[in-house]
Amino acid sequence: MNWLTNFIRPKIRSIVEAKEIPDNLWQKCPSCEGMLFHRDLAEAMNVCYHCGHHMKVPVKQRLQSLFDEGSWKEITVPRVPFDPLKFKDRKRYADRLKETRVKTGREDAILVAKGTMDGLPVVIAAFDFDFMGGSMGAAVGEGLVVAAEHAVKTGAALIAIPASGGARMQEGAISLMQMPRTIIAANMVKDAGLPYLVLLTDPTTGGVSASFAMVGDIHIAEPGCMIGFAGKRVIQETIREELPPNFQTAEYLQEHGMVDLVVPRKELRATLIRLLDLSMRKMRDPRQRLGGGDGDNAGGKGGRVAGKSGGGIKAKITRAKTGAKPANVNSASRKKKAA
């Protein structure tokens, strides 16, 4: 804990009450209204250290917190047609898009990255909520397709991290078509026998929730994050009923069978690694691969059988060996295989 937090905070707190918050140093927790010092908040990965409320976290910081050594390589998403509808509301979509690109330094609302998690190959497709509310248009859809293609090609797991209000209205029906497109992407990964995990973050709604985000092998959600199809206001206007208190939260969805795990941000990396390690076991240790041999001496034989057929599993194992080193590869089985 730094000296500023320890010694200055009470003073600042009184200043705060006088409504003279130094903009950059302190902010109020939107949930408990407790004052949060920027450096401490950053250290806590934007989780309120008074009440545990999870605030949004910038996409790059998110990736840093998940990948090994906080490093990854960005995968370029091919360009999609620019403003295909020539959409204009009170402002032109073309202008909005250009401005947002300048402001965020990003082409669109998705970042596709590859790296490793505890040595296992992983592709992450993460939404940037700061880019037009993370809305899903053709570029975002393309990002998920590219991420899936890359995961299949390299035998990596795919983790999708939505943070999105839904479809990008300014791309009309094109944005609607991203629902089937992203579901096809998810299926590519599943069909290859690779894990497709979804980390639901605040918010995951509309066309994003009703597509790739809800067809994961495993759904993990950050505490308190909003997940749902229809917006609360729309529901209230339609039914004119009281909404349940924790309606459309991660916990509510877990209760109703839609989310496997609700995991605090600081435990996410460890949880994801545990899941990847368990689900990609055959990559770590070929002897655990099912059906590869005659039951005796499964490890060595399995490896050779796969090698002869030139099948996908062998290819994946090879890549895992030559790429970033898996932490727990059984060296005996590797030697056997090489022999």
Added chain:
Amino acid sequence: MSKLEFEKPILELEAKIAELRNVSSDSTVNISEEIGRLQIKADRLLTQTYSKLTAQQKVLVARHQDRPHFLDYIKGCIEDFTPLAGDRNFGEDQALIGGLGRLMGRSVVIMGQEKGNDTDSRIRHNFGMARPEGYRKAIRLMELAEQYQLPIVTLVDTAGAYPGVGAEERGQAEAIARSIEKCLNVKVPLVSVIIGEGGSGGAIAIASADRIFMLEHSIYSVISPEGCASILWRSAANANDAAAALKMTAEDLLELKLIDGIIPEPLGGAHRQKDEMIKTLATQVNKSLSELTPWDGAKLVRRRQQKFIDMGRAA
């Protein structure tokens, strides 16, 4: 019968013709010449009006209560229709109806949203807004089609999936996602027609098909013009602007290469000549099914998925 504001001059002419017809049958005066003249005028006006409907006018036509609805098509062109009910999990959703039947001699699984046409039926069908049970029933029917090796026809007419507490509770998003997924993976031919309103996720849930058609005056959009206007213009009063900006007409979607074709409507819209509309739709769907019948399941799925992957990509 609800009246469309922009049809007023046409309706006035039609009323006048009807009046003259009455007179001419009652009296000896021959006014058939006058009737003929007015009829030509009315037809010309109808042609003119319907050839250049604005987006917002299309929205009104697409939602017209006298437009043929799902059950009208069933009555009009499906023999031996046998509705199947329930998702085998929670309940039955009458907003999305489906079952087995015969289209021009061909056994099919057919399903779609039904909006209803009076207060009772509208409530029974929840105005065509399906809940998760509806989409899970759709999945069940698609699986059945696969088992029986029957092609699937879906007729889409919905403002959207139902936004309610129960629907959210039971996983509306997941139900829609799974229904889309089933459409994309089903190993039998799947032909979809947007017959009225193609409202967002609730529509595409059963329309991720091998062949997607829109009726000439139907609409298909990611959000209703009212919803879009209230978000982007901060006023639902700008629905006209939103309707145009969203490019939601059949012509727009064909130009964007998001649909495979437009099924023409009778002069003056489907609500004027229901029988003709139903016949035209049946013929087109049957033609598409004939084209798709020789394809094996794997090829169908591959082509279907490739079609969607190619959508909206740079040429």
